[in-house]
Amino acid sequence: MSPKRRSTVVLVAERAGVSIASVSRVLNGLPTSPEVKAKVEAAARELDYVPDATARSLKVGKTEQIAFAVPDLGNPAYVTMMRAVTDVVAGGGYRLVMSSTGSDPDAQIDLLRSVNRGYADGLILVPLRITAELVEELSSSRLPIAVVGTLPDSVPIDNVRAVSADGVGMALDHLYANGRRHIAFVNGPVDTVPGAARLAGYLAAMKRIGLPTTAELQVEADDFTFDAGLVAAQALLAQATPDAVMCANDLLAVATMKVLARADRAVPADVAVVGMDDSDLAELASPSLTSVNLGAAERAAAAAELLLSRLADPGQDHRHVIVEPQLTVRESSMHAPTAHPSRGHRR
């Protein structure tokens, strides 16, 4: 039936009896006489003509694509970010090229190199670990980049920052205000950016509040995942009897609740639990999970907007925007009843 071969401007031009330049003009909405316009449009329709994106890209020097790299799509926080980025980017007329880099900075460097081959006009990167080498590589990239995460001020790259330490502080204040005094901390790997920041936040807030930070109250999961959280929470309960657990992540928090349930410790009656990220999970959990909203969606959207803005005007100064955390209080941290251990699991 129809030829396997795609139509091109020349075919359309021949069919319409005009020059290829006229075809191009009509297609791009440049001023043309109505007759020519009509002829070209008819020809294009008859030939089923579709302009070629690659050729256009080569000529124009823009791919209309933006690359987006996250550490782990198993983490709902990153999925949230992805959704936000998708929206902004699509709104700007760009397509999204996804890549899941894992937590390895080397993989991100590889990515950077490959994106520098020009298959995308810009890159949004969410690094889990920020090494000197990565920063170096980022700085020397030809391509506009926006980073979700805190970069040293000296690095000339747009980035958007969460203040997770403050977020942890808000959560601890809330727990303290509700009478919790033995507040444990389930962290993820401390050699990651969020791991380090959240631990610092926990220690600082505990000190400020005047609560002791014993080693028994702190555990570190091998990863920011549910499974790792199960192990960590189990370890925690084996060595301490907290009346509240702050978790570095909703996944870790849900895991902690699961372990608490198995140990017949009621949430929030016996122990309160607070997560971070305020992902969809927090709402779905039973009891629903109090969580520190670090503005994943906002941060991702902001990064996307920084990038779009730079793409539109490459000369502008590099900016960093700060997104403040917010505490979303749900069932898992409700005030502990005066005494009764049983009854009233839920509101």
Added chain:
Amino acid sequence: MSPKRRSTVVLVAERAGVSIASVSRVLNGLPTSPEVKAKVEAAARELDYVPDATARSLKVGKTEQIAFAVPDLGNPAYVTMMRAVTDVVAGGGYRLVMSSTGSDPDAQIDLLRSVNRGYADGLILVPLRITAELVEELSSSRLPIAVVGTLPDSVPIDNVRAVSADGVGMALDHLYANGRRHIAFVNGPVDTVPGAARLAGYLAAMKRIGLPTTAELQVEADDFTFDAGLVAAQALLAQATPDAVMCANDLLAVATMKVLARADRAVPADVAVVGMDDSDLAELASPSLTSVNLGAAERAAAAAELLLSRLADPGQDHRHVIVEPQLTVRESSMHAPTAHPSRGHRR
């Protein structure tokens, strides 16, 4: 410092004192004399040369990109698919261009048109609603396509199918075997492919087992989402007193569990709950959720492989692969204790 301008083969060729063809050869690993190779590599390094992906694409006629379209990234099942697709596709040396089309077939048609502009070499599509128009458009696409979902056998397009009706059947058998007799059904929109299939499965299985299917036992959520599930489950409890609830989706199942908890009905003691998709959520839920694994990851991976295979050999016959469902039994459907209505909300 370095020129804003990217290096090109010409520059490298000049610097190395060879022809651009030689540069190209070295870069693509074609046979070359060691000397030329060394000179070119040195020049490329010094100039910080990176080949341009767009130009290569134009010349070679391949973008090394695959487009992947899902209805809703808020649904963990699609996130699972995306992860699977990402892996397969990356393994084949392709990049992934994501797009979230929503459930609108028209949006998918638009997508099809736009992908036909050639920014990707193939498309993996997960449609929520399959209209005649969509099928028509799919069939007439120049681009290789793989569909996750059941297409009429006559349509010449690779597709991979779940047998969700069987899956529902397995779940109902399991519930029946555990003494449940009033098995309700919380479905999603019945005008979607999965909605229709799962309802059919429910009705067929209930009939086969010999249980009545009253209208009171069936509700339809407006969407396959948690929020819609809350509303639907609430409606269900207002009109019936099931001892088991089959849900068309893990999100709906989790919502149902939440509503049951609020109504002080214990899961699984008072009522069993079963979901579908066996997403991460099932494991995380409390109690953990029995769920029909429809092989989301497998199906997505299979679709990706079909596509890669066709890209490698466009002439081959169109195939459809069938992925059998599997029931993963967890806490939410454990055998009901002989009588006691109260006690033991949680395990």
Added chain:
DNA sequence: CTGTTAGCGCCTTCAG
């Protein structure tokens, strides 16, 4: 084994 040459499909000056 290497260099020259012709495009891939499109946009965009430049004349007419």
Added chain:
DNA sequence: CTGAAGGCGCTAACAG
């Protein structure tokens, strides 16, 4: 307002 011509950066025949 329209047509002719020159690349964008790269690869793949061809010759040598």
